[in-house]
Amino acid sequence: xxxxxxxxxxxxxxxxxxxxxxxxxxxxxxxxxxxxxxxxxxxxxxxxxxxxxxxxxxxxxxxxxxxxxxxxxxxxxxxxxxxxxxxxxxxxxxxxxxxxxxxxxxxxxxxxxxxxxxxxxxxxxxxxxxxxxxxxxxxxxxxxxxxxxxxxxxxxxxxxxxxxxxxxxxxxxxxxxxxxxxxxxxxxxxxxxxxxxxxxxxxxxxxxxxxxxxxxxxxxxxxxxxxxxxxxxxxxxxxxxxxxxxxxxxxxx
Ligand code: GLN
Numbered sequence: 001x002x003x004x005x006x007x008x009x010x011x012x013x014x015x016x017x018x019x020x021x022x023x024x025x026x027x028x029x030x031x032x033x034x035x036x037x038x039x040x041x042x043x044x045x046x047x048x049x050x051x052x053x054x055x056x057x058x059x060x061x062x063x064x065x066x067x068x069x070x071x072x073x074x075x076x077x078x079x080x081x082x083x084x085x086x087x088x089x090x091x092x093x094x095x096x097x098x099x100x101x102x103x104x105x106x107x108x109x110x111x112x113x114x115x116x117x118x119x120x121x122x123x124x125x126x127x128x129x130x131x132x133x134x135x136x137x138x139x140x141x142x143x144x145x146x147x148x149x150x151x152x153x154x155x156x157x158x159x160x161x162x163x164x165x166x167x168x169x170x171x172x173x174x175x176x177x178x179x180x181x182x183x184x185x186x187x188x189x190x191x192x193x194x195x196x197x198x199x200x201x202x203x204x205x206x207x208x209x210x211x212x213x214x215x216x217x218x219x220x221x222x223x224x225x226x227x228x229x230x231x232x233x234x235x236x237x238x239x240x241x242x243x244x245x246x247x248x249x250x251x252x253x
Contacts, residue, residue, distance in 0.1 A: 006032050006039040006211055009054035011097070012046040015070040019152065021060025021094050023195030027204050028056065034220045037212055046070065050077035055211045056090040057081065059097025061153070061193055064107045064125075067096040071113040074100055078116055090210045091118060091187040094196065095153050098181060098189035099123040108154050119184040120160030129154050130173030133236035134192055136180045138167035138203075146170070147200045148232040149192025157182075157191075166190050171236050186210050199232055201225040 010025040025041050032039035044050055046069065050057070062070060074081075085091070091101060099105035100115040107113065108125035131152045138144040147167065156176035159165060165174075166181030166188060174180030174191050181190035188207065190196060197204040201222050209217055 004038060006037060006056070006208075007054045008039060008041050009051070009057045010041060010043045011050065011057055011059050012070050012073065013043055013060070015046050015066040015073075016060040016062045016097055018063055018066070019061045019095070019150075019193040020195050021058065021097075021193060024060070024092065024094070024197040024204075025058050027195075027197040027201075028058075028208060031201070031204055031208060031220065032212070035216065035218050037216060046073055050074070050080045050084075052080040052083040052087075054084060054089060056092065056207065057084065059091070059093040059101060061095030061097060063096075064109070064111070067100065067105070068107075068111065068113055070096070071100050071105075071115065074116055075114060081116065081118075085118070085186075088186065088210075090207055091184075092207055093187075093189045094193060095151070095155075095191050098191065099155050099157065101187070101189055102157065102182075105155060119182050119187055119189060120163050121157050121182050121189070122160075123155040123157040125154040126156045126176065127154065130176065130191075132172055133232070134172030134174060134180065135170040135233065135236045136167040136172075136174065136190075136192065137170050139164055139183065142167075142183075142206065144202050144206060145200075145229075146233060147190075147192065147196070147203055148229065148236055149190070149194040149196040149199060151191045151193060153191060155191075194232075198225065199228055201229070
């Protein structure tokens with residue numbers, strides 16, 4: 001940590017906030033505060049350069065046009081982010097943000113958005129859009145419970161050789177090839193909105209663990225979050241079964 005207070009950066013919320021990803025920043029800050037760990041939510045407006053002093057950088061999702069503006073601004077602040085990363089800063093990026101921490105995203109209209117290349121992934125817009133509930137079984141090495149979220153994107157993401165996904169898609173689209181997201185050094189990318197961290201407390205703590213250390217993550221009352229997690233998981237599974245039954249009926253008829 002760069003200072004005693006955990007500084008959680010919400011990057012360009014007016015451009016990368018279409019899908020409620022602000023909730024990720026709120027949850028991370030709140031989970032620190034409830035444990036007596038001083039934390040601050042720092043919003044970085046799109047008109048400002050990214051500071052190099054934050055402990056965690058959150059990049060949310062967005063439609064292609066605001067995403068294009070965000071890409072330009074992120075590239076202009078690439079040096080600050082590199083300094084922050086060298087100092088141990090964590091990156092958590094969702095959907096448009098995930099695409100932009102990769103090398104590039106080619107939109108469905110053919111526009112090429114250059115990303116930061118923090119992780120070796122490339123994305124191409126495709127059809128149909130992948131919309132709906134997603135269930136991901138995280139890579140076993142992470143020891144995380146099943147992750148649930150919501151997705152709405154056209155991008156199909158290809159991981160470079162040796163890049164590990166966040167996990168395997170059990171329901172939904174994710175990267176488009178049966179996997180979702182990517183893992184890097186103190187970095188997680190995913191297609192999951194929801195927002196995803198209020199729905200998956202263990203994933204929020206996994207990220208915080210990189211900053212404050214696992215020992216500082218004392219138990220907190222998670223009964224509401226756990227109930228939400230169970231409810232969303234059941235809902236996604238039910239949606240999956242309904243879709244499958246519909247498919248079987250259609251194929252039969
Ligand atoms: N614009 C991107 C796409 O459609 C990302 C969408 C999002 O962030 N939900 O793939």
